[in-house]
Amino acid sequence: MDQALFQYLLRMGDTTLILSHRVSEWTGHGPALEEDLAMTNVALDLLGQARLWLTLAGEVEGLARDEDQLAYLRDAPEYRNYLLVEHDNGHYGDTIVRQFFFDVWHYFLLKELCASSDERVAAIAEKSIKEVTYHVRRSSDIIVRLGDGTAESRARMQAAVDDAWRFVGELFTDDETSQDLAQRKVVPAHASLWPAWLDHVKATLQEATLVMPDPDQANHLAYRGGIHGRHTEALGYILAEMQHLQRAYPGASW
Numbered sequence: 099m100d101q102a103l104f105q106y107l108l109r110m111g112d113t114t115l116i117l118s119h120r121v122s123e124w125t126g127h128g129p130a131l132e133e134d135l136a137m138t139n140v141a142l143d144l145l146g147q148a149r150l151w152l153t154l155a156g157e158v159e160g161l162a163r164d165e166d167q168l169a170y171l172r173d174a175p176e177y178r179n180y181l182l183v184e185h186d187n188g189h190y191g192d193t194i195v196r197q198f199f200f201d202v203w204h205y206f207l208l209k210e211l212c213a214s215s216d217e218r219v220a221a222i223a224e225k226s227i228k229e230v231t232y233h234v235r236r237s238s239d240i241i242v243r244l245g246d247g248t249a250e251s252r253a254r255m256q257a258a259v260d261d262a263w264r265f266v267g268e269l270f271t272d273d274e275t276s277q278d279l280a281q282r283k284v285v286p287a288h289a290s291l292w293p294a295w296l297d298h299v300k301a302t303l304q305e306a307t308l309v310m311p312d313p314d315q316a317n318h319l320a321y322r323g324g325i326h327g328r329h330t331e332a333l334g335y336i337l338a339e340m341q342h343l344q345r346a347y348p349g350a351s352w
Contacts, residue, residue: 102278103216104158105178106285108168109275109325111151112179115169116333117200118144119340120187129190136236140197143229150222170344174333181324182265184333188258191244191251195258198237199299203269205234206294210286219284238302245306256308267316268324270295275325 122141128134152165163171182200187193208230211223245255270292272280279285296313303310323329343350 099160100158102275103284104155105275106279107151107155107158108178109180111148111155111165111168112177113183114144114151115148116177116179116336117183117197118142118148119336120183120185121193121197123187124190124193133190137193140233140236143233147222147226147229150225154218154222166344170341174329174337175327177327177329177333177337178325179329179333180265180268181330182262182269184324184330184336185262185265186332188261189254191254192258192261194237194240194244195255195262197233198241198302199262199266200269201230201233201237202295202298203291205230206291207286207288210291214285215283238298241302241308242306245303245308252307255306259303259308260311263311263316270316271325273325 118141121137121144124134124137125141126134128137148169149165152168156163156165156168182196185196187196205227208223208227212220212227214220214223241255244251246252270288272288276285276288280287300310
């Protein structure tokens with residue numbers, strides 16, 4: 099088994115799965131009907147991507163675990179998602195800032211993965227980037243609309259940016275897994291994504307009249323726990339809700 103590839107596929111699958119669940123929590127609770135529908139569609143897009151990554155992870159592992167078993171029959175320490183996506187929804191501005199930071203990173207990562215030396219990885223990236231291109235446009239637009247709004251709206255968005263910034267560094271951290279795969283040209287070095295991400299985020303926040311935190315405060319090493327199974331308490335609550343039916347009725351099918 100290619101252990102490095104398996105671990106990386108879990109990172110991608112777990113990250114999109116957990117963010118999908120977080121975003122889906124807004125279904126029926128959005129601030130406007132249009133946003134309610136948009137967030138639901140984003141959640142579905144991410145869920146579809148999670149299925150692709152986890153299905154491939156199961157194939158690479160070779161232990162006959164499918165997407166459902168990987169999603170529903172692992173405990174929190176076995177999850178490899180980035181900490182940013184398990185962060186609480188908070189108010190709508192908090193959710194949008196989290197989504198914006200993730201979407202921009204996700205787009206630049208998928209753009210590089212489209213040229214992966216592993217054809218299976220490239221195929222998933224090519225399929226996913228079409229959806230993520232829309233995600234970036236949407237979240238960037240809402241950042242501007244809410245940031246450049248009323249005084250209260252701007253203050254809330256600035257606080258949301260400052261709060262989420264501490265989770266950004268992990269997205270650009272390279273460890274043994276990503277370094278191994280980068281050498282084989284399966285994935286890019288995550289640190290290489292930082293300049294393009296920073297440029298897009300800086301330009302968008304400026305347009306939104308928001309202040310970008312000090313890039314050094316993102317600290318590329320401080321928040322690397324999620325990809326190694328060290329999570330916040332939030333993930334436990336997410337999994338308790340998400341996995342309830344499968345845990346209560348093992349092996350059940352419709």
